Amino acid sequence: MKAFENSEVWFVTGSQxxxxxxxxxxxxxxxxxxxxxLNNAAAMxxxxxxxxxxxSPEEIYAVCAEANASSRCIGIITWMHxxxxxxxxxxxxxxxxxxxxxxxxxxxxxxPWNEIDMDFMNLNQSAHGDREFGYIMSRMRxxxxxxxxxxxxxxxxxxxxxxxxxxxxxxxxxxxxxxxFGDNMRYVAVTDGDKVEAEMKFGxxxxxxxxxDLVQVINAVSDADTDxxxxxxxxxxxxxxxxxxxxxxxxxxxxxxxxxxxxxxxLQDGGYKGFSDTFEDLHGMIQLPGIxxxxxxxxxxxxxxxxxxxxSALVRAMKTMGAGLKGGxxxxxxxxxxxxxxxxxxxxxxxxxxxxxxxSNKPSCEIHPLGIGGKADPVRLVFNSAAGPAINAxxxxxxxxxxxxxxxxxxxxxxxxxxxxxxxxxxxxPYPNMNDGCAAWILAGGAHHTCYSQNLGxxxxxxxxxxxxxxxxxxxxxxxxxxxxxxxxxxxVYYKANNx
Ligand code: MN
Numbered sequence: 001m002k003a004f005e006n007s008e009v010w011f012v013t014g015s016q017x018x019x020x021x022x023x024x025x026x027x028x029x030x031x032x033x034x035x036x037x038l039n040n041a042a043a044m045x046x047x048x049x050x051x052x053x054x055x056s057p058e059e060i061y062a063v064c065a066e067a068n069a070s071s072r073c074i075g076i077i078t079w080m081h082x083x084x085x086x087x088x089x090x091x092x093x094x095x096x097x098x099x100x101x102x103x104x105x106x107x108x109x110x111x112p113w114n115e116i117d118m119d120f121m122n123l124n125q126s127a128h129g130d131r132e133f134g135y136i137m138s139r140m141r142x143x144x145x146x147x148x149x150x151x152x153x154x155x156x157x158x159x160x161x162x163x164x165x166x167x168x169x170x171x172x173x174x175x176x177x178x179x180x181f182g183d184n185m186r187y188v189a190v191t192d193g194d195k196v197e198a199e200m201k202f203g204x205x206x207x208x209x210x211x212x213d214l215v216q217v218i219n220a221v222s223d224a225d226t227d228x229x230x231x232x233x234x235x236x237x238x239x240x241x242x243x244x245x246x247x248x249x250x251x252x253x254x255x256x257x258x259x260x261x262x263x264x265x266x267l268q269d270g271g272y273k274g275f276s277d278t279f280e281d282l283h284g285m286i287q288l289p290g291i292x293x294x295x296x297x298x299x300x301x302x303x304x305x306x307x308x309x310x311x312s313a314l315v316r317a318m319k320t321m322g323a324g325l326k327g328g329x330x331x332x333x334x335x336x337x338x339x340x341x342x343x344x345x346x347x348x349x350x351x352x353x354x355x356x357x358x359x360s361n362k363p364s365c366e367i368h369p370l371g372i373g374g375k376a377d378p379v380r381l382v383f384n385s386a387a388g389p390a391i392n393a394x395x396x397x398x399x400x401x402x403x404x405x406x407x408x409x410x411x412x413x414x415x416x417x418x419x420x421x422x423x424x425x426x427x428x429x430p431y432p433n434m435n436d437g438c439a440a441w442i443l444a445g446g447a448h449h450t451c452y453s454q455n456l457g458x459x460x461x462x463x464x465x466x467x468x469x470x471x472x473x474x475x476x477x478x479x480x481x482x483x484x485x486x487x488x489x490x491x492x493v494y495y496k497a498n499n500x
Contacts, residue, residue: 003045003324004168009101010076011035012063013053014084014133023123027081028053030107034079034151043161045324046074046168053081057088064092075099075167077160080129081107082122086136093140099167099467100144101160102137104130105151143466159459166463169321176204176273178302178313179266181211182281185306190447193310193397201402202468204273206309209266211277215284217269218262229257233291237365237381249367249377252287256379259285260292267301274302274316276309279351279373288373290352290380291365294424297330297355304331304449305353310395311449317464318393318451319357327454328357332392332426334448337434344434345412345427348392348452352380354424358454359383368422385426385454387413392430392450393461395470401495404465405446406458407437408476426452431477440475440484471495 013031015024035050054060067073075098093100106126137144145163149156184192195206230253233239243253267275275296279288297303302316311331318329331353338345351370356363363381370378392407409428418425430437458474465472471491475484 002047004074004164005047006072007046007074007168007171008049008070008072009046009164009167010049010051010063010067010073011038012051012076012078014060014078014080014089014129015053015055015082016084016088017055019082019122023082024053024055026123030081031079034105034107037151038077038157038160041157041161043157044164045161046164048077055084057091060089060092061095064096068095068097073098074171075101075164077101077103078133079103079105080126080133082125083129083132086132089133089136090140093136093142099163099170100137100142101163102130102134102144102146103151103160104134104146104148105156109150109152143469145463145466162457162459163463165321165323165456166460166467168323169317169464170467172273172320173313173317174203176313176316177271178204178206178309178316179270179272179275180206180208180307180309181214181275181277183208183278183307185278185280188306190396190445191304191306191308191310191449195309197397198310198313198402201470202313204313206313211281211283211285214262214266217266218259218285221258221261221265225261226254226258229261230254233257233365237363239365240367243365243367243379252367252377253365253379255286255376256291259287259289260295263289263292263296267296272301274312276304276307276312278305278307279370282373282375285375287376287378288352288370290378293353294356294381297353298328298357303353303355305350306449308447308449310397311447311451314393314395315355315451318453318456321460321464322453322455325455327388328355328359329451329453329455330355330358332450332452334392334450335425338427339434343415345415345429346409346434346438348426348428349421349423352378352423354381354383354426356381356383356424358385358426358452359424360386363424366422380422381424382422383424384414385411385424387411388454389457390428390452390454391456391458391461392452394447394450396445396447398445398471398495401471402468403444403471403473404461404468405441405444405473406461406475407431407441407446408458408474409437411454431475432479436479436481437475439481440479443481443485444473444475444488
């Protein structure tokens with residue numbers, strides 16, 4: 001089954017009437033064959049739907065309008081098997097609101113050296129037909145992904161797959177609602193930002209509810225529901241002895257279950273795809289949500305602490321993009337450093353809320369004091385996370401634009417037991433190395449809050465940023481600080497010149 005079984009990407013081939021019926025018949029046959037092969041590729045998470053060849057400005061406009069109106073269509077792939085004069089595309093591209101991937105491929109992989117004649121040359125023109133199409137996209141300054149290579153090459157299919165996942169995340173954001181319980185943590189800069197601009201740019205809305213509205217729902221949760229969820233905790237996690245039914249903090253576990261159910265009902269009833277809360281606004285709450293926030297994330301909801309609506313929305317988008325893939329996505333914070341020159345590491349964590357989708361072991365369900373917030377000790381899931389390649393991603397508001405910043409990292413196995421650390425944790429090494437990776441992040445203004453992903457790479461995020469039309473900055477293996485600073489400086493001018 002496909003991860004996005006209700007979503008479609010339309011495969012649209014461009015041509016023109018010049019070549020006659022025979023050639024156009026072949027164009028349609030070949031296009032259908034390519035679309036079917038892409039659709040059947042094991043990695044393809046969406047339905048690739050073949051569309052009839054477009055040969056005139058009217059047909060091009062119609063398919064773009066149809067794509068805009070279709071709730072199933074999350075993007076279109078275009079390919080010019082023959083030449084398709086690109087002025088024909090202007091009106092259609094002008095109204096197209098869905099992400100576009102320009103697939104620069106060719107039906108035949110090899111040149112048939114002994115058979116090639118002028119009929120073949122008339123039909124197989126993508127090497128120049130796609131250049132004409134590329135020109136008009138560039139001339140119109142349109143964002144798109146260009147994928148080059150033969151359609152049966154797995155590396156090429158992987159690039160389409162990454163884009164399709166990004167398109168699914170983007171589609172999910174359109175009309176999405178996020179709720180913020182309370183406001184921003186007082187005086188914090190990076191978690192704040194322009195929610196009106198975000199709605200215009202990203203398509204999702206963020207609105208506040210006083211924490212009292214949530215408390216009301218929590219207080220109305222039935223004892224029977226609370227019993228059932230408490231039982232689920234015992235079945236799913238290694239629960240600390242003090243939280244067990246004969247333990248002295250059993251009531252705290254039940255309180256935590258009630259909070260989780262209140263969150264769940266509130267989000268379901270309001271049609272929300274994610275939320276944020278803040279320990280500075282917990283009036284009427286018994287505990288800061290710990291296990292509840294963690295488990296809601298594991299169900300696919302976005303979350304970030306301290307009123308950080310941008311990271312909450314990003315966590316949701318990345319969870320959507322990674323659907324069906326091995327590994328998880330979680331709210332994360334660069335917490336503290338290990339500056340051993342022989343083995344420098346970042347310890348990522350949060351005061352409670354790390355998503356168990358990234359757990360490498362059965363989480364233990366524990367209760368410990370929090371030290372801030374002034375509420376009862378919160379219940380939380382504690383676990384380690386596996387070694388392997390990962391990314392940290394952050395959306396920040398630069399005032400005149402949003403910037404999506406990504407750092408490629410390598411997670412490592414825990415090098416010690418951390419017996420007294422009462423929160424879930426991850427250890428990683430940033431690329432290109434600890435000092436330059438962190439320096440680049442700081443220079444780019446990256447937040448301390450991120451979405452940490454085990455199953456997405458920088459290509460997904462780059463495609464996603466293109467769809468959103470925002471700045472994309474990557475810190476990876478080849479990042480070199482001198483060049484990196486120049487990139488930021490030059491981008492500053494670019495975005496000012498484009499009035500973005
Ligand atoms: Mn935080």
